[in-house]
Structure formats: structure tokens, C-alpha cells
Amino acid sequence: MADKKKTDEVSGVETTGHSWDGIEELNNPLPRWWLWTLYMTIIWGIGYTIAYPAWPMVSGATQGLLGWSTRANVVRSIEEHEALNAGLVSQLVAVDMDALSDDTDLLRYAVARGSSVFKANCSQCHGSGAAGAKGYPNLLDNDWLWGGSLSEIAYSVRHGIRNDTDTDARFSQMPAFGEILEDADIDALVEQVLALSGQDHDQAAAARGAVLFEENCAACHGETGTGDRAQGAPNLADEIWLYGADRETLKTTISMARFGVMPAWGQRLNEPDIRAVAAFVHGLGGGENPAGLDPN
Amino acid sequence: MTSSTEPSLYAPREPVFPRRVSGPFRRLKWWIMAVTLGIYYLTPWLRWERGPSLPDQAVLVDLAHRRFYFFWIEIWPHEFYFVAGLLIMAGLGLFLFTSALGRVWCGYACPQTVWTDLFILVERWIEGDRNARVKLWKAKWNLRKWRLRMTKWIVWLLIAMATGGAWVFYFTDAPSLARDLVSFSAHPVAYGTIAVLTATTFVFGGFMREQVCIYMCPWPRIQAAMMDDDTLTVAYRDWRGEPRGKKRDGTTGDCIDCMACVNVCPMGIDIRDGQQMECITCALCIDACDDVMDRIGKPRGLIDYLALSDEPVERAGAAPKPIWKHVLRPRTILYTTLWSLVGVGLLYALFIRSDIGLTVSPVRNPTYVTQSDGSIRNIYDVRLRNQLGEARVFRLSVSSDSLLRIDLQGIPDGSDVTVPADSTHLQRVYVTAGPDDAAASTDVSDLRLWVEDLATGDRASRATTFNGKGN
Incomplete structure (x- = not known):
């Protein structure tokens, strides 16, 4: 190595004295503050791993001196939002359910809250779009088994249907007519049910079925088959x-009966959540006002 | 790390002490500094009346409410393309100016240049001109040096705080924030932002200066791609100046090697070494050299705005191309055309934008709902935007080949929706086809949703589809 500075002939730039296969390395020095910045980022990085959770250990990672935690942050921000909504929540708990539609702001809050309650608790059976499935009622239409006003929906949510955990649950039980009637009679009843709903049917069988319907079914489903909400009769x-x-499904229904169960959500959800989810379901398109009239 | 044989890989900063200079370019830079700093510091304080429910600050970036106000224009987040368009125009504008005039942005208008200029001005007021400052720099730390340094740093700090302070006023109502700031009741984010911007202004303008341009800024590297032989940059006519020297016996060129151009340079370079990466084309060396040329009775322009292509022409003794021929060339015309096209497009978009914002999202879960009487219902989420400063009543209706009924959730016996001022309203809309209607039994039929502002009669519509149960 030379003692004095070596410079590259072409560029006039000082070289580091390093040479590989005759190619010399030019020395364009970086500013010294740049080096300090590098050292500072290293020191910052060490401090960062001390202050925040970082180093993986045998069980879990170091916690960090600041005690920072995403979980704790989420809990805190949920608490903050609940504090902000405290006024609305107390109003929602106090309001007469059937008068909820009159308070626009409260209704908007209830529907928004109910939407997330529904997704977390109800969508498993009723579907994420509330369209239901076979055996699980569609909540978008204007047909209600037990009533479609805000207070009636809230009752169904709170106490559930045909469960054995809540003594106030909505309850009714259709007999399994397969154990009571002859097979031919059930076939005749099927034709009568088809006739009631205006579908294609065998008129002779339906006429026979009409008598059987009058004797066995009309008590709950009504003489014209329009049902009875007091008993949840469709x-x-x-x-x-x-x-x-x-025909096949109707025969199964009549022979073996159906026994759809819904849990009593009053045992799992708090009061504002029950009222909120009732408001959400009521606002899906089929909600009725207390007089039983379609608000739309 | 360093030894006598190994050169250091890191170099300390060479301090730069730019000398005072006067001349047309310096005057132009003072004016640009006054105008740009004036715009920056004063804009948040301009008022613009928009009605009771909207802020009255002329220029306001309201992040909390997701609005951008610029005098009579109000931009919502979904209109961010205006901001994108302005950024594209800023980019193309920089291309245009760089291809025509080199690093003119760096030399005259870049905040780093403007604030550094301001900081140097303060430095000169307090510590004196170049020679006094060099002397002070070399002097031991006595009482006088401490006093001058502290005074300078305090003034710098005040400017830096005003700079960081002005920035936060763009994001909320300036007068009320100013009150909160002085009574220590403003949001911590405001104080934090001011602190960070104060620190960067203080350090970048006072101490880093040309280091920012040389080592931190990517723009000098990008600019090289936009410059060509016709770009006007600051250059030294070495064919006129060399050989430099103070003898005046005819053996030397016009350059008397007075170092005036070097002493005034804020980047600490010698322009006579030719075009170099560090040069921000601030043109102060032109002022300095012209002053010297006047005094020794030589023509001005030893250092001048020159294009690279002029050099061989001038060496051969011919007259260089006129400036306008350098500026007007396909490249700059292309940039100007693109810039104008984007500008005209933005203006067009601004003037045709509708007062009624309407989006229709059909609910597809489920695609349709059967009602108890067998009629078929489709559900639509209709988003209505009212960008005006007063509440508006919109009437919704539907047109299609079939007779469809429209109902609005929460509005039992009507089709009118009131949307409050400056807000968006999400309305659940039900469209129902009777059991015997063709639309009920068709897979998909066409449908158009209409919105009418009852007060003005303005209408807007969106085409969508209606799902039936099929056959």
C-alpha cells in the first residue's frame, strides 16, 4: 500500500487502494453525519426492543417496558366507545319497543348495533343475509310465525322458541299425525293443504281432506288455513x-310434525343487544307495526 | 478505523459561508421567497363564507370529517382523483421546467432552498457577512461567540416554530387552534406535529442545508433524466475565461480568479469545474460574476444561463441559438401539452360534477324475497350524497317495463328522503313485483332507479337489474 493518496486517472477521484484484477475502487466518502445516523438507528432499535414487545423467549415474547399490547388497546377503545354510547344505550333499554321507530337517532344506533349482534349470533341459522334456510325462517319477508312487531320480535329473541331452558319461551307442538291417522287420510290432507294455498291438487282427495282438516287441523291453523300467531301455527x-x-315434504310434515327450536337469547345477550337485534330484524323489510299492519 | 495508509470512507461536512450578493437573480429570489413564504404562512387565515354548517376557512384539509375545502371547491374522499390529477400536473410541471431550465425548482422554489436562504439571511444579520462568519467559526468559544450563536439559534428556532405552527393550521380552524395552542389545551397531535416540523426546519435550514440536497433528496438524481443538450443551466464560459489569472497583459482570459462565484455559492462548489450534481442553479454566481465583470470593464455573462449545445457553437465563434429556440422544442411542447390536457380534464370534471351523488347496490344475499302473497321483492342499498350546505329532499322512483312498486325502509307512506347538509344517507329501498307481473317470473329484468331533487327538479338515475324467481 502506498503512503500517499492514490487517485484514479480518469475521474480524478481518490481510490481506496483496493484493487481487484486491476480494477480499483474509487473513494467517494459518505458524509460523517450519515454514519452517526446509522449508529443512532441502531441505538433506537435496541431501545425499541426494550420498550416494546420484541424478543422471542421460550414461552411467549418479552413484554416491553411500556406494557404496550394490541389486545389491551382494543379493550380500551371498546370501553371508550361504550362510554360514548352510554346515553344511547340507557335510552334503548328504557324505550317502549314499539315506539322505537319514532326516535330516528336511537333507531339508527339500534339497527347498527343489531347488525353486528345478528352477524355474530343469528347468521349461523338465519343466514348472513337473513334469508333463512329450510326450517329456519326467512326474516326478510312479511310472514311472521309469532308476530312481526318490534316488541314481538324482541320477545322471540329474548325467550326463544320451543327450548327447554326458558319457561317463557314461545311454545306449541303439532301432533305427529302419522300415529293418529291412516296413511290415505294423510294423503287426502296433503291435497287439502295444496288446495288451501292455491296449488295443483286432486279435487276428490282434497274434498275428503277438507273434512279431516276441519276435524284435526282447523283448531290451530284456522278454518281457511290462515294460521294463528298466538300458537305459532303457520x-x-x-x-x-x-x-x-x-307433496312429499307436506306428507312428512303432517306425519311426523316439525319442532323448530330457537335458543332463549335473553340468557346469552344483554338487554341492549336483544333490543338492538330486534330493531335490526324489524328493519329488514318485513317489520310490522303493533297493530299488525305492514308499515310499507 | 483510519490509518495513514487507508483513506477515510467518511468525510466531515465542509462548512459553507455564502457571501452576500446583489443582482437581478438575487432580487428575483427575494421576491419568490416573500411570495412563497407569505402564501404558506397566511393562507390558513383566509376566510371563506360557506353557510352555518360548514367551516369558513378558505383552505382546509379536514381529515376528521374527510373533506378538503379550497375556496369555492369542496372535495370529498371519492373525488380524490382531483388531488391525484393535481399531483400529476405538479409532476409534469416539474418535468417541463426541468427540461427547459434545469434545476430551476431547486434553485428558486424548493422549500429547502427558500428556508435555507431565510436562515442564511438571519445568520448574516447576526454574525456578519462571509469573512466575519468564517472568523467567528474559527474563533474560540468566548462570550461573544456564545452570544451571537445563541441569538442566531433562538431566531432560527422561532422561524422553525412558526413554520411547524403554520402547517397545523391547514388541518383545523386556524383561529380556534391558535387560541388552544397558547392556552395549552390543543390536541397532543398538534403539539407533536409542530415539534417535529420545528426540529426538521431548524436542523435542515440551519445545519444540514446543502447536505439535504446532495445526500437526502432523490430529485437531483431524477432530474438528470429530464435534461438534455438544450436545457438551460448555469454554466461557465471557460473558452472566454481561461486561462484565469489576475495579470492583465493579454495572456489571460476574462476570469480574474476572484473566487466571487465560489464565495456566494450556497452549495459550496466551484461552477468553473463545469456542470455538477451539487449545483442547484440558483444563479447567485451569475450575479456575483456580472458584478465583477462590470467593475473590470468586461462584458457580462462569463457565468450565464447556457445550454450544453451552445458550447461548441460559441467556441467556434458563432452566435448561440436564441433562448426561445432552446425552450421551444418537441420535449417541452410535449410536456406542456400533457400538462394542459390533465388540467383541462380536471376543469371539465369539476364543472360537470353532479350535485346529486347516487350509487345503487343491489342486495344479492338473497337475490329476491318471496312475500306471503307471492309477490317478488328485491332490495337495494341506495347511497344518496348531498354535497350542498343545506338539507335536500330527494324523491325516489323506479322505471321499468313492468309495473313495480317502490317502498323505502323506515318511510312507511312516501318516497321522499331528506338528506342533511353535507352528508351521505344510506337508504334501504324495496322494489316489489306483483305475483302476476312479468318481472316476478323472469330471471332478470332491467330497472332504473331515479332520484329527483324536489326543490330544484334536478334528476339523476342509475341502471340496475331486478331478479325474479324464474320459471
Whole structure:
């Protein structure tokens, strides 16, 4: 190595004295502050790993001196939002459910809150779009088994249907007519049910079925088959079928009966959540006002 | 790390002490400094009346409410393309100016240049001109040096705080924020932002200066791609100046090697070494050299705005191309055309933008709902935007080949929706086809949703589809 500085002839730039296969390395020095910046980032990085969770250990990672935690942050921000909504929540708990529609701001809050309650708790059976499935009612239409006003929906949510955990649950039980009637009689009843809802049917069988219907079914489903909400007896004269309207399904329903169960959500959800989810379901398109009239 | 044989890989900064200079370019730079700093510091304080429910600050970036106000224009987040368009115009504008005039942005208008200029001005007021400053720099730390240095740093700090302070006023109502700031009741983010910007202004303008341009800024590297032989840059006519020297016996060129151009340079370079990466083309060396040329009775322009292509022409003794021929060339015309096209497009978009914002999202989960009477219902989420400063009533209606009924969630016996001022309203809309209607039994039929402002009669519509149960 030379003692004095070596310079590259072409560029006039000082070289480092390093040479590989005759190619010499030019020395364009970086500014010294740049080096300090590098050292500072290293020191910052060490400090950072001390202050925040960082180093993986045998069980979990170091916690960091600042005690920073995403979980704790989420808990805190949920608490902050609940504090902000405290006024609305107390209003929602106090309001007469059937008067909820009159308070626009409260209704908007209830529907928004109910939307997330629904997604977390109800969508598993009723579907994420609330369209239901076979055996699980569609909540978008204007047909209600037990009533479609805000207070009636809230009751169904709170106490559930045909469960054995809540003594106030909505309850009714259709007999399994397969154990009571002859097979031919059930076939005749199927024709009568098809006739009631205006579908193709065998008129002779339906006429025989009409007598059987009068004797066995009209007490709950009504003489014209329009159902009875007090007993959760479905309307058989409309276009909506919870299990299906074809002959085979109807025969199964009549022979073996159906026993759809919904949990009592009052045992799992708090009061504002129950009221909120009722408001959400009511606002899906089929909600009724207390007089039983379609608000739309 | 360093030894006598190994050269250091890191170099300390060579301090630069730019000398005072006067001349047309310096005057132009003072004016640009006054205008740009004036715009920056004063804009947040301009008021613009917009009605009771909207802020009255002329220029306001309201991040909390997702609005951008610029005098009579109000931009919502979905209109961010205006901002994108302005950024594209800023980019093309920089291309245009760089291809025509080199690093004219760096030399005259870049905040780093403007604030550094201001900081140097303060430095000169307090510590004196170049020679006094060099002397002070070399002097031991006595009482006088401490006093001068502290005074300078305090003034710099005040400017830096005003700079960081002005920035936060663009994001909320300036007068009320100013009150909160002095009563220590403003949001911590405001104080934090001011602190960070104060620190960067203080350090970049006072101490880093040309280091920012040389080592931190990517723009000098990018600019090289936009410059060509016709670009006007600051250059030294070495064929006129060399050989330099003070003898005046005819053996030397016009350059008397007075170092005036070097002493005034804020980048600490010698322009006589030719075009170099560090030069920000601030043109102060032109002022300095012209002053010297006047005094020794030589023609001005030893250092001048020159294009690279002029050099061989001038060496051969011919007259260089006129300036306008350098500036007007396909490249600059192309940049100007593109710039104008984007500008005209933005203006067009601004003037045709509708007062009624309407989007229609059909609910597809489920695609349709059967009602108890067998009629078929489709659900639509309709988003109505009212960008005006007063509440508006919109009437919704539907047109299609079939007779469809429209109902609005929460509005039992009507089709009118009131949307409050400056807000968006999400309305759930039900469209129902009777059991015997063709639309109920068709897979998909066409449908158009209409919105009418009842007060003005303005209408808007969106085409969508209606799903039936099929056959």
C-alpha cells in the first residue's frame, strides 16, 4: 500500500487502494453525519426492543417496558366507545319497543348495533343475509310465525322458541299425525293443504281432506288455513313454506310434525343487544307495526 | 478505523459561508421567497363564507370529517382523483421546467432552498457577512461567540416554530387552534406535529442545508433524466475565461480568479469545474460574476444561463441559438401539452360534477324475497350524497317495463328522503313485483332507479337489474 493518496486517472477521484484484477475502487466518502445516523438507528432499535414487545423467549415474547399490547388497546377503545354510547344505550333499554321507530337517532344506533349482534349470533341459522334456510325462517319477508312487531320480535329473541331452558319461551307442538291417522287420510290432507294455498291438487282427495282438516287441523291453523300467531301455527294459505310445499315434504310434515327450536337469547345477550337485534330484524323489510299492519 | 495508509470512507461536512450578493437573480429570489413564504404562512387565515354548517376557512384539509375545502371547491374522499390529477400536473410541471431550465425548482422554489436562504439571511444579520462568519467559526468559544450563536439559534428556532405552527393550521380552524395552542389545551397531535416540523426546519435550514440536497433528496438524481443538450443551466464560459489569472497583459482570459462565484455559492462548489450534481442553479454566481465583470470593464455573462449545445457553437465563434429556440422544442411542447390536457380534464370534471351523488347496490344475499302473497321483492342499498350546505329532499322512483312498486325502509307512506347538509344517507329501498307481473317470473329484468331533487327538479338515475324467481 502506498503512503500517499492514490487517485484514479480518469475521474480524478481518490481510490481506496483496493484493487481487484486491476480494477480499483474509487473513494467517494459518505458524509460523517450519515454514519452517526446509522449508529443512532441502531441505538433506537435496541431501545425499541426494550420498550416494546420484541424478543422471542421460550414461552411467549418479552413484554416491553411500556406494557404496550394490541389486545389491551382494543379493550380500551371498546370501553371508550361504550362510554360514548352510554346515553344511547340507557335510552334503548328504557324505550317502549314499539315506539322505537319514532326516535330516528336511537333507531339508527339500534339497527347498527343489531347488525353486528345478528352477524355474530343469528347468521349461523338465519343466514348472513337473513334469508333463512329450510326450517329456519326467512326474516326478510312479511310472514311472521309469532308476530312481526318490534316488541314481538324482541320477545322471540329474548325467550326463544320451543327450548327447554326458558319457561317463557314461545311454545306449541303439532301432533305427529302419522300415529293418529291412516296413511290415505294423510294423503287426502296433503291435497287439502295444496288446495288451501292455491296449488295443483286432486279435487276428490282434497274434498275428503277438507273434512279431516276441519276435524284435526282447523283448531290451530284456522278454518281457511290462515294460521294463528298466538300458537305459532303457520299460515297454510300463503306462498311461504318453512319446510317446502311439495307433496312429499307436506306428507312428512303432517306425519311426523316439525319442532323448530330457537335458543332463549335473553340468557346469552344483554338487554341492549336483544333490543338492538330486534330493531335490526324489524328493519329488514318485513317489520310490522303493533297493530299488525305492514308499515310499507 | 483510519490509518495513514487507508483513506477515510467518511468525510466531515465542509462548512459553507455564502457571501452576500446583489443582482437581478438575487432580487428575483427575494421576491419568490416573500411570495412563497407569505402564501404558506397566511393562507390558513383566509376566510371563506360557506353557510352555518360548514367551516369558513378558505383552505382546509379536514381529515376528521374527510373533506378538503379550497375556496369555492369542496372535495370529498371519492373525488380524490382531483388531488391525484393535481399531483400529476405538479409532476409534469416539474418535468417541463426541468427540461427547459434545469434545476430551476431547486434553485428558486424548493422549500429547502427558500428556508435555507431565510436562515442564511438571519445568520448574516447576526454574525456578519462571509469573512466575519468564517472568523467567528474559527474563533474560540468566548462570550461573544456564545452570544451571537445563541441569538442566531433562538431566531432560527422561532422561524422553525412558526413554520411547524403554520402547517397545523391547514388541518383545523386556524383561529380556534391558535387560541388552544397558547392556552395549552390543543390536541397532543398538534403539539407533536409542530415539534417535529420545528426540529426538521431548524436542523435542515440551519445545519444540514446543502447536505439535504446532495445526500437526502432523490430529485437531483431524477432530474438528470429530464435534461438534455438544450436545457438551460448555469454554466461557465471557460473558452472566454481561461486561462484565469489576475495579470492583465493579454495572456489571460476574462476570469480574474476572484473566487466571487465560489464565495456566494450556497452549495459550496466551484461552477468553473463545469456542470455538477451539487449545483442547484440558483444563479447567485451569475450575479456575483456580472458584478465583477462590470467593475473590470468586461462584458457580462462569463457565468450565464447556457445550454450544453451552445458550447461548441460559441467556441467556434458563432452566435448561440436564441433562448426561445432552446425552450421551444418537441420535449417541452410535449410536456406542456400533457400538462394542459390533465388540467383541462380536471376543469371539465369539476364543472360537470353532479350535485346529486347516487350509487345503487343491489342486495344479492338473497337475490329476491318471496312475500306471503307471492309477490317478488328485491332490495337495494341506495347511497344518496348531498354535497350542498343545506338539507335536500330527494324523491325516489323506479322505471321499468313492468309495473313495480317502490317502498323505502323506515318511510312507511312516501318516497321522499331528506338528506342533511353535507352528508351521505344510506337508504334501504324495496322494489316489489306483483305475483302476476312479468318481472316476478323472469330471471332478470332491467330497472332504473331515479332520484329527483324536489326543490330544484334536478334528476339523476342509475341502471340496475331486478331478479325474479324464474320459471
